[in-house]
Amino acid sequence: xxxxxxxxxxxxxxxxxxxxxxxxxxxxxxxxxxxxxxxxxxxxxxxxxxxxxxxxxxxxxxxxxxxxxxxxxxxxxxxxxxxxxxxxxxxxxxxxxxxxxxxxxxxxxxxxxxxxxxxxxxxxxxxxxxxxxxxxxxxxxxxxxxxxxxxxxxxxxxxxxxxxxxxx
Amino acid sequence: xxxxxxxxxxxxxxxxxxxxxxxxxxxxxxxxxxxxxxxxxxxxxxxxxxxxxxxxxxxxxxxxxxxxxxxxxxxxxxxxxxxxxxxxxxxxxxxxxxxxxxxxxxxxxxxxxxxxxxxxxxxxxxxxxxxxxxxxxxxxxxxxxxxxxxxxxxxxxxxxxxxxxxxxxxxxxxxxxxxxxxxxxxxxxxxxxxxxxxxxxxxxxxxxxxxxxxxxxxxxxxxxxxxxxxxxxxxxxxxxxxxxxxxxxxxxxxxxxxxxxxxxxxxxxxxxxxxxxxxxxxxxxxxxxxxxxxxxxxxxxxxxxxxxxxxxxxxxxxxxxxxx
Numbered sequence: 355x356x357x358x359x360x361x362x363x364x365x366x367x368x369x370x371x372x373x374x375x376x377x378x379x380x381x382x383x384x385x386x387x388x389x390x391x392x393x394x395x396x397x398x399x400x401x402x403x404x405x406x407x408x409x410x411x412x413x414x415x416x417x418x419x420x421x422x423x424x425x426x427x428x429x430x431x432x433x434x435x436x437x438x439x440x441x442x443x444x445x446x447x448x449x450x451x452x453x454x455x456x457x458x459x460x461x462x463x464x465x466x467x468x469x470x471x472x473x474x475x476x477x478x479x480x481x482x483x484x485x486x487x488x489x490x491x492x493x494x495x496x497x498x499x500x501x502x503x504x505x506x507x508x509x510x511x512x513x514x515x516x517x518x519x520x521x522x
Numbered sequence: 523x524x525x526x527x528x529x530x531x532x533x534x535x536x537x538x539x540x541x542x543x544x545x546x547x548x549x550x551x552x553x554x555x556x557x558x559x560x561x562x563x564x565x566x567x568x569x570x571x572x573x574x575x576x577x578x579x580x581x582x583x584x585x586x587x588x589x590x591x592x593x594x595x596x597x598x599x600x601x602x603x604x605x606x607x608x609x610x611x612x613x614x615x616x617x618x619x620x621x622x623x624x625x626x627x628x629x630x631x632x633x634x635x636x637x638x639x640x641x642x643x644x645x646x647x648x649x650x651x652x653x654x655x656x657x658x659x660x661x662x663x664x665x666x667x668x669x670x671x672x673x674x675x676x677x678x679x680x681x682x683x684x685x686x687x688x689x690x691x692x693x694x695x696x697x698x699x700x701x702x703x704x705x706x707x708x709x710x711x712x713x714x715x716x717x718x719x720x721x722x723x724x725x726x727x728x729x730x731x732x733x734x735x736x737x738x739x740x741x742x743x744x745x746x747x748x749x750x751x752x753x754x755x756x757x758x759x760x761x762x763x764x765x766x767x768x769x770x771x772x773x774x775x776x777x778x779x780x781x782x783x784x785x786x787x788x789x790x791x792x793x794x795x796x797x798x799x800x801x802x803x804x805x806x807x808x809x810x811x812x813x814x815x816x817x818x819x820x821x822x823x824x825x826x827x828x829x830x831x832x833x834x835x836x837x838x839x840x841x842x843x844x845x846x
Contacts, residue, residue: 413559416571421573421838422837425535428553428555428835430556431559432559433562434562466567466568467567467568468567
């Protein structure tokens, strides 16, 4: 996916998000990006939608289901949601939707801040292979990868997608 | 091959936290960084993260403590662990045997971590050497030996206020000889690489050969406090003071009490710390303890985040590093 493709994809996601928010009657949605790739995508969408409140950042490390296997990373950036979550329409943004575990963790964390009215999930890439019943509302691009391959967003400037073989 | 630090597992990750001594600088920085990440948990409506959900942590206190035990308990609860508080008054004659018996009983109840405070130096190491492989031990103070989480919360407080360790001159004042806090602070400060560590106190309360730890010794307050960035006061430990090491509390205050006047020779932005509980009018003047340079209550708050960091690092000593 070239830079141009990413810009184009982000533009169509913006249009889809506008339609979704007006269908919800959400005049002032709040946006949350998932660290790190999701934040980069969210920064673009946040700007394109001209949202009033600053972007929220979520680092789901403390909510992962594999903590006892992989341990803690000291470089975890604290989550920061600079708005009240209660009764808000939330747009949750990530770069790649894969197993669904990250989104499960992110939603658990959001609920520890409050009770949102709705959560809309927007992802740049949906690469399939879900392990949980979680789907995105807004999908930039669907992608099928060979077994053992991984897709990763690099950024923040410029954004680019890298497909590589998984380590191990 | 040198023996492996028993505080680390085979992958070099934290398993027990018994003493600051022997850790590389990066491990201490990792603890401080993790604590920084976890400190935001209290700002949310649910003051909890599910990191240690399903884990059982036992506070095993053979010596009374309020602040340390409470902050360990709160730290464990904010990580969603289940906490058991056990206070045991131990008789000196049976301590070796009863300690192990207690331990094996708790182990049989499927606990995951022991937080241990004991009047005997080396008690936490002793326990760490006898626990089952899946159990972690955190030292919450052993005799005159170490109090590593206190030292780390002090380092956290210093870094929060001062930003960096390298340029700092830090003075530790008081009963260095009987203080496990001072010993752990000295190891932490020298490992983190401060410019200078000074210890200040009467000759009877400064341990012999303390210079070998990399500190400078002062017996005069106004000399020792000159141009310091951080002043750490220690509590005069009456319960540990056997024999006539001191003429009187009054005289001690005259010579080593931290007053506004004495503090004037430190740097204008110097901070004042104390591990608590403070003896007002014995080692510190009330107006200093409550004054604008005091960060004593911040230390208490930071104790929770630092203990959360140590607990989650010890219990999350995984082997893989991949993204799920």
